[in-house]
Amino acid sequence: MxxxxxxxxxxxxxxxxxxxxxxxxxxxxxxxxxxxxxxxxxxxxxxxxxxxxxxxxxxxxxxxxxxxxxxxxxxxxxxxxxxxxxxxxxxxTSRNPRSTVGTVTEIYDYLRLLFARAGTPYSPATGLPIEAQQVSQMVDITMALPEGTRAYLLAPIVRDRKGEYRKEFQELRKQGFQRVKVNGTFHELDEPPVLDKKFRQNIDVVVDRLVVRDGLQTRLADSLRTALDLADGIAILETAPVPDDEGNAEPPQRITFSENFACPVSGFTIPEIEPRLFSFNAPFGACPDCDGLGVELFFDPRLIVPDESLPVLKGAIAPWSKGQSPYYRQTIEALARHYGFNKSVRWRDLPEQARDVLLYGSKGEKVLFRYDEGGRVYEIERPFEGVIPNMERRYRETDSNWVREEFERYQNNRPCHTCDGYRLKPEALAVKIAGLHVGEVVRMSIREARDWSETVPEHLTAQKNEIARAILKEIRERLGFLVNVGLDYLTLARNAGTLxxxxxxxxxxxxxxxxxxxxxxxxxxxxxxxxxxxxxxxxxxxxxxxxxxxxxxxxxxxxxxxxxxxxxxxxxxxxxxxxxxxxxxxxxxxxxxxxxxxxxxxxxxGAREIAVPDLRREGNGKSVVVRNATGNNLRGVTAAFPLGTFTCVTGVSGGGKSTLTIETLFKTASMRLNGARQTPAPCEAIEGLEHLDKVIDIDQSPIGRTPRSNPATYTGAFGPIRDWFAGLPEAKARGYKPGRFSFNVKGGRCEACQGDGVIKIEMHFLPDVYVTCETCGGKRYNRETLEILFKGKSIADVLDMTVEDAEGFFAAVPSIRDKMSTLMRVGLGYIKVGQQATTLSGGEAQRVKLSKELARRSTGRTLYILDEPTTGLHFEDTRKLLEVLHELVEQGNTVVVIEHNLDVIKTADHIIDIGPEGGDGGGEIVITGTPEDVADCSASHTGHYLKEILAARRVAAE
Incomplete structure (x- = not known):
């Protein structure tokens, strides 16, 4: 065929x-x-x-x-x-915090293999390569323990592997061994444990039981040789727990001996160099303190004092601001008396010492506190614990989930103090190639990592080069593919959920x-x-x-x-x-x-085009200025966003646009203006927010995550529609209220499908099937509710109308008609009034949000921020979107857009171009000004493409 x-x-x-x-x-x-x-x-x-x-x-x-x-x-x-x-x-790609660019692309798997096969371990104490231990050195280390120390000499034959191991137990018994330690518990080999093959096991063979004393050396050397042969060059000496005077046993001490790798100075040993040692998703390689996540929770001073313009007595300390407790007020007054600071000044104007004492305590220094509890006055002299140590202690000690959730509002992530955010055990970070450990390699940008992989052969021996050649080829190819799709600015350690x-x-x-x-x-x-x-x-x-x-x-x-x-x-x-x-x-x-x-x-x-405006707006003369922003790759950026204008933030991917606009400007402004709880990227200050009422980020996230959300509920049109049906003569005669016309509550909805209109049938190895509800025929309401008609249409018929039809249908009802008109203006006349939110595209969801903003009574003091609003939009859709955005600006508001689309950029009043490159090669302002200014800037990649478009327009005009 x-x-x-x-x-x-x-x-x-x-x-x-x-x-x-x-x-x-x-x-x-x-x-x-x-x-x-x-x-x-x-x-x-x-x-x-x-x-x-x-x-x-x-x-x-x-x-x-x-x-x-x-x-x-x-x-x-x-x-x-x-x-x-x-x-x-x-x-x-994945919301899993363990998923990174390296793991998703499988490059990290090859890096683990490379470091396991070609890496050289170095001692953290001396910085010198770790040599293999001799049996005589192992004997000397053991004999240096206090005389009389009881210990087991173990041979670790199974490490973190699944299986039942019945044959192995039988073989060990034949060889004359009597005991094994399985998953931390000792067992006699006459009655070995029955293991579940689905779970990972750790098995140590007890080679010898020892008491440290003179004359043990020969026997110890023989036993060590047996253990090393049994466990591929590894032996473990585990001291027996010794009870103290109170009967509490100290945990056993484990000393790992290796014929392969051990530092003779510090005794630092690496049990084995296998790919799993470099896995932060396995207990064998993950940092024990952060479990391989690379971050730890801490109480963030920026969340505890979100608004530094407030005085300490007027709620600057957020956890103390609820209810303005007299206890907290009297505590602050006592601290102000003792340390001599003015409790009525703004937090940012307090002396450094006063802020430090309030947050972290008096460090043992006693303070005289005077408390008045409704007539009972008492004094107490004691050190002040501090807001953060107090929250840390209470968070640790509480059994209440509610208290934990309350405290977690003030917590944030920071790099783990043990592994410095590298996610791995010290043993893994001790193995290096070309002077770098695997954690340092994955923190490079993809382009830098590719360059590093080219230099690796120069630093390897001929034998290791032979081993590494095939692995390096795979790594270079995969890194090259990422560079070719424009992702050279990412790092391999970047969390996949942040992409x-x-x-x-x-x-x-x-x-x-x-x-x-x-x-x-x-x-x-x-x-x-x-x-x-x-x-x-x-x-x-x-x-x-x-x-x-x-x-x-x-x-x-x-x-x-x-x-x-x-x-x-x-x-x-x-x-x-x-x-x-x-x-x-x-x-x-x-x-x-x-x-x-x-x-x-x-x-x-060119028969149709998005026109370049004849005039660029100057704005209202005021600006919001972000000073010295240093988040992610930003290098002390100071940027002014002129108010009353349409501003585009441009630049190559990874340059720092989102860090400046979303992470710094939006998050700081929403904390100050909207009272949001979030952690903005660091900057010295943001000036000019007093000229704004609110800040709104209109993104492409869904308007609702359930089929019950729809454009009518989101824009607020569903309320007036229900009110209108409830006000009809027949509905009044029956005593129906607006709630009768909701499919979310009992009363008017169809109970067979609970207002969904469909019933889900699970089909096991076939896809789940959604069938139309037989009772209501998919209309979501019961028969009595559907009998209430307006112009011959029930509420189910209205929800099934397009926005365009509904605008005409409710022409005489301004509260409904106006909301339909704004949806029409953003180009959504074709969607159904009751269309499930989950079926809307990102671009459609964003335009529904825009229509909601258009319908509000404008104060002219709102800052709108949009991140790539033209995603999913055709040229014609982009033209309609720009009309709406420019209308918001005409009302006196400010619109800031992160955008690559030149049709949007060319209509801006002001451009902030960030770069010049992505990642470490970016993070600086290349140029700011009108599109014409940017087009004349030879250092700007955006300017290069903008120049072509503006030149074509000038030619057309002539």
């Missing part, structure tokens, strides 16, 4: 697709584009990927299928030409290229998100490499460069939601541009 050259799709009706027929060429780079909500993801992910993955999983056994998530069969008549499908979406959706997607993309698969169907969702224009070329080259390996690459994308570089483009539209779902044009990029029906084509030819 000849190989199919196309993926043939006939009658695709998933979501809003209108019986789509399309042939997609195989082994090509295909871009699917169109307006937000037009049906791109419905075709790419919910039809093509879902069917490709479903067919592959169905070919597996029922046993294997139960471990895999199976997709539902899409609503399509016929698909042929599919390959096994892999989807690479924009979702954060953006775009970064996570590109990491998975790099892993797929490394896998070298062919004949696979890859479906990607906007891989260019978070990438500066400079890095776009490298990403597109990576996608072409994936195609050239013999794969079909389907990309949902809005980036113009990606569309122009594609082999085949499919434009879906013409509008969004019910107005979309049809193929407007498909073919080469040139054919799309030549098609007058394609909005995408019109933007590609």
């Amino acid at each position: 000849a190989e199919q050259k196309f993926i043939e799709i006939r009658g695709a009706r998933e979501h809003n697709l209108k019986s789509v027929d399309v042939d997609i060429p195989r082994d090509r780079l295909v871009v699917i584009t169109g307006l937000s909500g037009s049906g791109k993801s419905s075709l790419a992910f919910d039809t093509i990927y879902a069917e490709g993955q479903r067919r592959y999983v169905e070919s597996l056994s029922a046993y294997a299928r139960q471990f895999l998530d199976m997709m539902q069969k899409p609503d399509v008549d016929h698909i042929s030409g599919l390959s096994p499908a892999i989807s690479i979406e924009q979702k954060t 953006s959706g775009g970064e996570s997607q590109r990491i998975r993309l790099a892993s797929q290229i490394g896998s070298g698969l062919t004949g696979v169907l890859y479906v990607l969702d906007e891989p260019s998100i978070g990438l500066h224009q400079r890095d776009n070329g490298r990403l597109l080259t990576t996608l072409k490499n994936l195609r050239d390996q013999g794969n079909t690459v389907i990309v949902v994308e809005h980036d113009e460069e990606a569309i122009r570089e594609a082999d085949h483009v499919i434009d879906i539209g013409p509008g969004a939601g019910v107005h979309g779902g049809t193929i407007i044009a498909h073919g080469t990029p040139e054919e799309i541009a030549a098609n007058p029906a394609s909005i995408t084509g019109q933007y590609m030819t």
Whole structure:
């Protein structure tokens, strides 16, 4: 049978697709584009990927299928030409704190192997390489113990491995051994323990029982030789517990001997150098104090004193501010008398000593306290414990979960004091290659780590070079793939949960290229998100490499460069939601541009464009100034955000945009203005916040995490809709209140499905099936509630209307109509009023939030911050979004946007360009000013691309 050259799709009706027929060429780079909500993801992910993955999983056994998530069969008549499908979406890789860039990409696994096989252990005491111990040295160390010390000589034959070990116990008994120590407990080999093969075991053979005294040397040497031979060069001397006068036994002392590695000066030993020694996810290698997390909790002074402008008597110390207790007030007064400070001045103006005493105590110095408890006055002289030591003690001693939760509000993470944040035991950090231990290597940027891996062979012996060659090849290749997708600024130690959706997607993309698969169907969702224009070329080259390996690459994308570089483009539209779902044009990029029906084509030819404003706003003359910001890679940055303007923060990926804007400006401002509890990145000061009322971060997180949330509930339109139905004559006659029309509470909802409209049926090794509730027919309400009609429509019919229809339907009800109008203005006329929040895309959720802000009565003193708001937006959607953002500025508000999209940047009043590079090569302000100023700056990567756009506009104008 000849190989199919196309993926043939006939009658695709998933979501809003209108019986789509399309042939997609195989082994090509295909871009699917169109307006937000037009049906791109419905075709790419919910039809093509879902069917490709479903067919592959169905070919597996029922046993294997139960471990895999199976997709539902899409609503399509016929698909042929599919390959096994892999989807690479924009979702954060893992929220697990143990998951890092190194572990996700598997580079850390290769580094562990490299250090285990080619690393050299060094003594922390002398800094010299650790030599192997001789048996005579082991005898000398043992004989140096106090005379009469009782001890066991153990041979560790099993370390942290699963198994039952029945054969091993029998073999040991045959060899004449009588006892073993299993998981910390001694057992006779005549009656060995029965072990569960599912659990990890530790088994030591008792080779000898000793009492340290003269004349023991020969016997000890023989026993050590036996133990070393039994356990591959390792022996453990464990002293027997000796009870003290009170009957308490001191814990046994364990001395590890190794024929392999031990420091003769300090006695520092490494039991064995295996890859698991460098794993922070296994007890064998993890730092014992932080369990391999690299961080510890501490009471953060910045959370305990969140607002330094308050006096200490007016609630500066947050844990003491509740209820303004007389006890705390009298404590502060006594401390003020003793140390001579003014208790009424602002916290930041208090002397350093006074702040230190209040937070950390009087360090043993006695203070005279005078307390008045409603008439009973008493004095007591004692040291002052301090707010933080007091909270630490109470947190340690309490059994109350409520008290713990209350205290945890004031805690934060900092690097573990034992491992310095490296996550590993001292033994692992003692092993080095080219002067660095594995913790230092993973803290390098990916580009630096790649450069380091190139120099490693120079520092290894010929034998170790032979061993390391294959390992280094894998490490270099994987690091190279990450550099090629624009992630060279990340470190391998970076927590996977802190990566953006775009970064996570590109990491998975790099892993797929490394896998070298062919004949696979890859479906990607906007891989260019978070990438500066400079890095776009490298990403597109990576996608072409994936195609050239013999794969079909389907990309949902809005980036113009990606569309122009594609082999085949499919434009879906013409509008969004019910107005979309049809193929407007498909073919080469040139054919799309030549098609007058394609909005995408019109933007590609310049027939439509996002206009550059004729005038840039000067602002209201006031600014919010961030001084000396030093979070992450920022190098003492001072930046002014002019108020009353539309400001863009630009720069290459990893330059420090989010650290300055979100971690520093937003978090500090929200603590001061909104009373939020969070830890901002450090800076000297933020000036000008008194000119603002509030700060709002409009991100792309879901508006609700359950199907019960919807645009009507989020924007506040559901309340007036319920009130309107409750006010109808029939509802009044029946005594219905607004709560009757809620599907979240008993009364008016259908109890069979509890207001969900669907019932979940678990299918075990098949995907869970959601079936429409038979009682209410999916309408969520009971029959009596649905009998209340307005213009012939029930409340269920209203929730099923599009926003566009609802605006006309409630034209005479301003409280509902106005909320629908604002949703229309942000381009969401196509979504359903009651559409489940979980089905909205990130861009749609962000625009619902924007509409809620537009509907508020503006004070003109709000700071809006948006991080890449054009994610998921077509050129036309971006134009509508910019109209809304500029409208917020016209009302006197300030909008700050982190953005790579040049169509947004060119319309800004003010730009703050951060860089010049990512990671350690960034963290500085390259230039600030108008887009024209930035375009004239030769040091700015953003300016280089902006210059082309502004020059093209000038040519068009002439």
